[in-house]
Amino acid sequence: MTLSGWIIMLLAVGGTTGFFFWCIHRVLRSPGQTDKLHGVLDTELEIEDEERKRRREGRGS
């Protein structure tokens, strides 16, 4: 492995890895992103829970 090989490898691998994790960091710390993580999947589950609860209450009365 030559010096130029080391430089190219460190620049390419370090650059792409750093860029990717910087982007991921930006995504996770963006204002409102934690709200967006509470998305359709959770909402669907909440709707199903509420429907189940309503059905149970309906049966109870």
Added chain:
Amino acid sequence: MHRPATESWSTQIGVILAVTGSAVGLGNFLRFPGLAAKYDGGVFLIPYFVALLLLGLPLAWAEWSMGRYGGTRGYHSSPGIFRLIWKNRAAPYLGVLGLVVPVVIYMYYVFVESWCLGYAWYYLTGAMDLGRDPVAYQNFFAAYTGSEKDASIFFSFLGTPLVFLVICIALNFFLINRGLTRGIELFCLWAMPALALCAVLVLIRVLTLGTPDPSRPELNVLNGLGQMWNLDAAGKSLWAQLANGKMWMEAAGQIFFSLSVGFGVIITYASYMRRDDDIALSSTTAVAGNEFFEVSLGGMITIPAAFIFLGAAGAVGGTFALGFNTLPLVFEHMPLGRWVGFLWFFLLFLAAITSSLSMLQPAIAFLQEGLGLTRTRAVAVLCGVGTAGTLLVVWFSKNLTAMDTLDFWVGTFCIYLLACVQTFLFGWVFGPQRGLEELDRGADLRLPRIFTFVIRYVSPVYLLVVFVAWAVQDMGNRIAAFTADPAVRWSMFFLVAVLALFLWWIRLAVKRWHAEEAAS
């Protein structure tokens, strides 16, 4: 021309992983290292990163911008979005490429996906023990894929390759039928971290190999990395190496295919973003994710591993030769090779299925919004069309002729064509300024303003030069193959039939959209 919004992604990280999953495929782990080794390692990275900045990123941003613009107005497929952007009767028909390209690529890609699953299974069960003769691996691959004789896959290995193919087709359509969030997004949220984990484990194994054969001390990890990354080629200056036009063309092609730009997938995926979601950061993160898998993982695994056991002569080859002939031989030499082999082929399977899933969504979206089908019916129709194409590829398997023909005309030619159409629409009809406003809305990341100039002038010229150079180089042989080989002719007839079918469906969809607009 506004229609009610339908589905949308549930999380930003979900859409990023879905788009990254669509882009990350076999090319990241096999084609990229193969090309880098072919062009003297590190030198290849110069045209590669130039193409990323001038072609890949601008085209990705353009697709995301047009996709979200169309999605917020109720359109999720290329015909609908193109018609919305360009008030021209031809516009929706140009969108046929955004449907045919992913569907036809799916037809043969799912076959390759089934090889990865099959090989992973053989490693897991310990059945992949062929010794140290390279010819044994070549013969195994030829028998397993049917490339020695047409339709031989139906009779080889007691039909086991077909079982894996059926599993892959069923899994794809099961997941796609579950919908955008519960199918694609949920699967990618699980599969992409698993893919990264498998790749990191294989990488650790490769980097800790040291000098496995003390009688050949030159075959060690550092020299393996040097094979991939060194700039120096014997007797050639850096400038002489950079003067190789074919290398620039292949680097641009790699960026282009690796990022899935011009596939018709990103435009559909982006159309499910909400009006104020951050598409600038999402698109940039998806591109960065693809580059991480390609350069940081693919670039560190394949060529160094092959070099350490097989030397410089073993560390070259095309996608299938490196992946299915060279690396299994390497795993045979490697301590814990059986488990590394399993992880390797399982990661290729995950990379393939996250891509093949994305190839189905554009046509599903079109069948729903254009022909008014329910998701289940759209999935059933697409399953019929897709499986017919896969059977054609499996039947004409000798030398993988049908796969190669479809890959050339659709997986390369039509992708260039679609990218040209998208660049024209974005740069000259939609307008880069309007596109930038779309990208800026809700964005936490401010994109460089020079993007408007690059996408309008530089990217189209770059794209056309690469396209023309590629066509001049390869087109003549392909036309000759059409007259010489019946398998090529059957594949082309099938392709034309699929194209005609989608064009007819677009005609019906346009009529339907006109009627809806007149009624509202």
